[in-house]
Amino acid sequence: xxxxxxxxxxxxxxxxxxxxxxxxxxxxxxxxxxxxxxxxxxxxxxxxxxxxxxxxxxxxxxxxxxxxxxxxxxxxxxxxxxxxxxxxxxxxxxxxxxxxxxxxxxxxxxxxxxxxxxxxxxxxxxxxxxxxxxxxxxxxxxxxxxxxxxxxxxxxxxxxxxxxxxxxxxxxxxxxxxxxxxxxxxxxxxxxxxxxxxxxxxxxxxxxxxxxxxxxxxxxxxxxxxxxxxxxxxxxxxxxxxxxxxxxxxxxxxxxxxxxxxxxxxxxxxxxxxxxxxxxxxxxxxxxxxxxxxxxxxxxxxxxxxxxxxxxxxxxxxxxxxxx
Amino acid sequence: xxxxxxxxxxxxxxxxxxxxxxxxxxxxxxxxxxxxxxxxxxxxxxxxxxxxxxxxxxxxxxxxxxxxxxxxxxxxxxxxxxxxxxxxxxxxxxxxxxxxxxxxxxxxxxxxxxxxxxxxxxxxxxxxxxxxxxxxxxxxxxxxxxxxxxxxxxxxxxxxxxxxxxxxxxxxxxxxxxxxxxxxxxxxxxxxxxxxxxxxxxxxxxxxxxxxxxxxxxxxxxxxxxxxxxxxxxxxxxxxxxxxxxxxxxxxxxxxxxxxxxxxxxxxxxxxxxxxxxxxxxxxxxxxxxxxxxxxxxxxxxxxxxxxxxxxx
Numbered sequence: 001x002x003x004x005x006x007x008x009x010x011x012x013x014x015x016x017x018x019x020x021x022x023x024x025x026x027x028x029x030x031x032x033x034x035x036x037x038x039x040x041x042x043x044x045x046x047x048x049x050x051x052x053x054x055x056x057x058x059x060x061x062x063x064x065x066x067x068x069x070x071x072x073x074x075x076x077x078x079x080x081x082x083x084x085x086x087x088x089x090x091x092x093x094x095x096x097x098x099x100x101x102x103x104x105x106x107x108x109x110x111x112x113x114x115x116x117x118x119x120x121x122x123x124x125x126x127x128x129x130x131x132x133x134x135x136x137x138x139x140x141x142x143x144x145x146x147x148x149x150x151x152x153x154x155x156x157x158x159x160x161x162x163x164x165x166x167x168x169x170x171x172x173x174x175x176x177x178x179x180x181x182x183x184x185x186x187x188x189x190x191x192x193x194x195x196x197x198x199x200x201x202x203x204x205x206x207x208x209x210x211x212x213x214x215x216x217x218x219x220x221x222x223x224x225x226x227x228x229x230x231x232x233x234x235x236x237x238x239x240x241x242x243x244x245x246x247x248x249x250x251x252x253x254x255x256x257x258x259x260x261x262x263x264x265x266x267x268x269x270x271x272x273x274x275x276x277x278x279x280x281x282x283x284x285x286x287x288x289x290x291x292x293x294x295x296x297x298x299x300x301x302x303x304x305x306x307x308x309x310x311x312x313x314x315x316x317x318x319x320x321x322x323x324x
Numbered sequence: 325x326x327x328x329x330x331x332x333x334x335x336x337x338x339x340x341x342x343x344x345x346x347x348x349x350x351x352x353x354x355x356x357x358x359x360x361x362x363x364x365x366x367x368x369x370x371x372x373x374x375x376x377x378x379x380x381x382x383x384x385x386x387x388x389x390x391x392x393x394x395x396x397x398x399x400x401x402x403x404x405x406x407x408x409x410x411x412x413x414x415x416x417x418x419x420x421x422x423x424x425x426x427x428x429x430x431x432x433x434x435x436x437x438x439x440x441x442x443x444x445x446x447x448x449x450x451x452x453x454x455x456x457x458x459x460x461x462x463x464x465x466x467x468x469x470x471x472x473x474x475x476x477x478x479x480x481x482x483x484x485x486x487x488x489x490x491x492x493x494x495x496x497x498x499x500x501x502x503x504x505x506x507x508x509x510x511x512x513x514x515x516x517x518x519x520x521x522x523x524x525x526x527x528x529x530x531x532x533x534x535x536x537x538x539x540x541x542x543x544x545x546x547x548x549x550x551x552x553x554x555x556x557x558x559x560x561x562x563x564x565x566x567x568x569x570x571x572x573x574x575x576x577x578x579x580x581x582x583x584x585x586x587x588x589x590x591x592x593x594x595x596x597x598x599x600x601x602x603x604x605x606x607x608x609x610x611x612x613x614x615x616x617x618x619x620x621x622x623x624x625x626x627x628x629x630x631x632x633x634x635x636x637x
Contacts, residue, residue, distance in 0.1 A: 024443065050443070056474055058467035061432035065471065068436020071416035074443065076436075091464070096424050096433065098629070103408045104422050107631040138629035163630045191634020239634045 001181065005145075006174040008152035008182040009040050009113075013077065016159050017048045020075060023159060024051040026066055027079030027113075037081050038115055038174055059085050063092035066110045067100070075109050075159055083116035083168065084128045097164040098139035107162040111155070117170040117209050117260055118292075118308050123299040129208070129261040129292075132270075134166045135238040142166045142238040143190060146173070146211035150235060152182035157190050170209040177212065193241035195248065199230035201322050202254035205245055205271050207234040210258040210309060217314035227322055237267045245271060246279045253284035254321050258309055263291040285324035290317045325355040325522075325578050326596075328380035330603040331389045334611055335396060339557045343615070344396055346409045351377030353552035356577035357484050357519040359384045360529040361452045365419075371441075371451030373421045373434040376411045377484070377551075378454050385420070389607055393614035406620035419451075428464030431455065431481070435468055438477045450478045450537040457497055458489025460506055469542075473510045478536040480543045481512070482529075484519060486551035491563040507544025519547035520572070522581035523588070552576065 003011075016023045025041055031054040035042025045052035055062045059080065066076035080086045086093075093112060101107040118127040135142040141163055145151045151169065158165040188194055196211055197218050206214040211233045218229040230248050234240065249255050255275055257268040268289040275287055290309045298304050332350040339348040351358060354377040362384025365372050374381045379392060394402025395413045404413050404422075414422035419437065423430040434453045441449050459465050460483060472479045483503050487494055500506065507514040513535060517528035525547060532543040550572040554561040585591045591599075 056467075056471055058432075058471055060429075060464045061435070061467035061471045064429060064432025064464070064468060065436035065439060068421070068433040068438075069440040069443075070436070071421075071433070072437045072440030072444075074440045091426055092429060092432070095426060096429055099424070100422070101631050102629045103404060103412070104414075104416070105403075105405075106416060141630065141632070161632045163632050189635055236634075241634075243636070 002178045003148060003180070003182055004175050005148050005151045005169070005177040006038060006040055008148045009155055009169055010042070010044075011182060012152045012155035013041065014044060014047065016077070016156060017044065017051055020159070022073060022075045023077060024053065024069070024074060025077050025079065026053050026055055026062060028055055028057055028062075028081045030054060030079050036079060038171065040079065040113070059088035060092055063089035063110075063112070064096065067092060067097050067108050070109045071106065075111070077111045077113060077159065080112060080114045082126050083114035083130050084125045086112070086114050086130055087133065090133065093134065093140065093164060093166070094137035098137040101139055101163060108164050109159075109162045111158045111165045111167055113167045113169060115171045116168045117172055118297055118304060119172050120301040120304060121299060122297065122304070124296040127297040129168070129259070131166070131168050131237050132261055132266040135267070140164045140166060140238065141190070141236065142168065143236045144168045144208040144234065146206070146208050146233050146235070148177060148179035148182050149184040149187060153184060153187040154190060154235065161190070168208060172209050188235065190236050191239045191241060193235055193244040194233045195230065195244070196233040197229070197231040199228035199252065201227045201229065201252060202256055202318055203230045203232060203245070203248040203252045204256045204258060204314065204318065205232045205234060206258040207237060207267065208260065210260055213309060213311045214258055214314055216311040217318065220311060220315050221318055225319070227318070229318055234267070240270065240274070242274050242278065245275060246282065249275055249279050249282045253282065255283065255287040256314070256317055256321050257287070257289040258314055259289065259291045260308055261291060263289070263294050266291060285321055288317055288321050290314055325359045325380045325581055326599050327383045327389060327603040327606065328355055328358070329578050330600070330607045331392065331610075332379055334607050336557050338611065345398055347556040347558060348396065349376040349411055349556045350553055351379050353486060353549045353572070353577060354378070354484055354519070355380040356522040356525045356581055357482065357547040357549065358454070360522070360525045361454070361482055361533075364530055364533040365450070365452060367418050369419065370449050371419045371434050371437045373423065373430045373451070373453045374411075375423055375430070375454050381454070387415070387420070388610070390610040390613060393610040394617065397614040398619060399614050399617040400620040401617045402614070426464070427459040428455065428462035428468065431465050431468035432471060435472045435475070435477055435479065438479055439475065442477070448537060450480060450533050452480045452482055452533065454482050454484065456483065456489065457485040457487065457494055457503060458492065460503055461497055469510045472542045473512055476541045478539065478542070480532045480536050480545060481507070482545045482547055485546055485548050487568070488551055488564060490555045503546045504544070507546070510542070510544065512542045512544040513540065515543060515545045517545065517547050519549035520575040520577045520580055522577060523584045549577070
């Protein structure tokens with residue numbers, strides 16, 4: 001049997017709905033037979049009548065409604081049709097939901113699912129990785145699963161966390177990433193990064209769809225040069241597991257951070273800032289990052305492939321880093 | 325209404341004496357509208373979304389002026405513990421929203437509170453959502469009102485048209501003939517009242533809230549008045565034409581209400597005097613208590629923005 005990343009997300013939601021009557025799903029086009037733009041909720045409306053609800057095209061109000069429902073004892077899971085449109089809900093998520101616990105002592109148990117990241121032909125407004133925009137606000141947790149099992153367990157854990165959780169699910173991984181099962185005998189808790197591949201010569205920190213790219217780069221480099229890269233999958237960008245990153249850098253002495261997001265003020269910058277300030281003495285070379293380019297995301301696949309970090313870019317950067 | 329006026333008069337004095345950290349926003353001219361919303365709602369059952377000029381509504385809903393005093397004065401013992409100020413407080417478990425400064429953001433939050441009640445199988449509940457002429461221009465408001473109408477939620481949107489959004493007159497805020505048209509556009513039942521006329525406002529709010537409660541869908545109420553003060557106490561409202569101020573000189577909602585309740589035989593002048601004395605006493609005690617209470621301490625503050633934290637290894 002083979003299951004995909006989106007199967008794992010579907011399964012997690014089906015179980016959450018079955019296990020907890022407070023859970024409901026809310027978003028655009030998610031109900032009925034349609035089941036969402038990516039079919040993540042397909043069949044759930046029939047299986048759970050009255051608990052998978054379509055919303056008008058109103059991202060701000062969708063998020064606001066979820067906040068109000070959560071404050072009244074429900075556990076809404078909101079599907080944003082594309083993470084790019086999440087900026088329209090950012091005020092409600094960042095200023096309202098995320099600030100609520102500090103202001104009032106009452107956390108807002110909302111989970112915001114955001115189909116993010118680039119796919120060929122996606123263009124500027126169906127491709128973005130907005131995790132840094134959301135992680136910027138105090139009071140929110142931002143998860144970026146990179147494996148089938150993480151997609152399943154982290155979504156289930158997200159709903160158990162009483163605070164607002166932004167669940168960044170990568171559209172490229174939806175049907176491309178497969179595994180035998182989503183079951184993991186010993187799933188990691190949220191807040192722990194994972195050593196996706198141990199290595200000796202440099203640490204590559206990645207998350208979301210950049211984890212498979214980093215693993216591919218590590219394979220290529222090992223095959224062609226004998227250098228071994230240690231790949232750290234962040235899993236959550238907030239909380240950020242600085243301890244695991246520093247421990248890895250302590251072993252390798254070199255750091256390369258890979259992010260599909262734009263370079264300015266992103267997660268890669270945050271990781272490098274933390275390692276530089278807390279682990280400067282561990283570094284044998286300047287920390288590097290590979291990000292997408294500082295332009296809007298282009299439409300044509302030729303341009304898009306050059307804009308987005310690819311395993312080739314990671315290999316090239318890792319070779320340079322190791323040469324320093 | 326008497327309690328709100330007594331509280332806000334004292335609050336204004338404290339502001340002018342430099343005792344309040346941020347701004348002070350009072351509801352002079354809004355008291356009848358706010359009180360007539362709150363009086364029909366049941367704390368712990370219904371939903372209420374007061375904003376900056378609804379102190380009278382909070383009193384009618386059943387919240388103590390002590391909460392407001394603690395919030396304004398930043399008391400560590402208040403429900404917002406000095407982390408939030410002025411009007412940005414609420415008790416969601418009782419049905420009020422702790423609104424944020426972004427106008428219109430609370431409309432959908434209130435919708436969610438109503439939606440949850442429906443999903444939980446509760447019945448006979450309603451919610452009053454307070455907005456103003458300025459807030460009708462905000463995108464969040466439009467999204468939420470449309471959603472409320474689509475979901476047929478038992479909401480009463482009260483649009484208090486006090487003619488000025490800070491300094492901006494209606495003519496620069498909207499171009500439709502009347503804000504009543506907005507309600508028609510959403511597909512809501514519409515109502516209008518003179519918000520300086522206590523009895524009329526009481527009747528209109530009563531009808532609208534009863535209709536929402538009875539399952540007739542969302543109701544849109546435009547309550548007209550004039551903001552008889554500045555946007556905040558820092559603002560002298562010099563932009564409000566003298567002519568307009570004169571038109572409202574004898575329409576202070578509290579003075580009108582005092583006259584009307586006596587005409588109706590509901591209260592005597594002595595009853596009103598007694599109520600005023602009680603309100604003055606309660607306000608005095610609340611302000612004294614809030615001023616005596618400790619301020620928040622940065623050294624002992626829990627500087628944590630999330631209730632959940634990852635396990636450290």
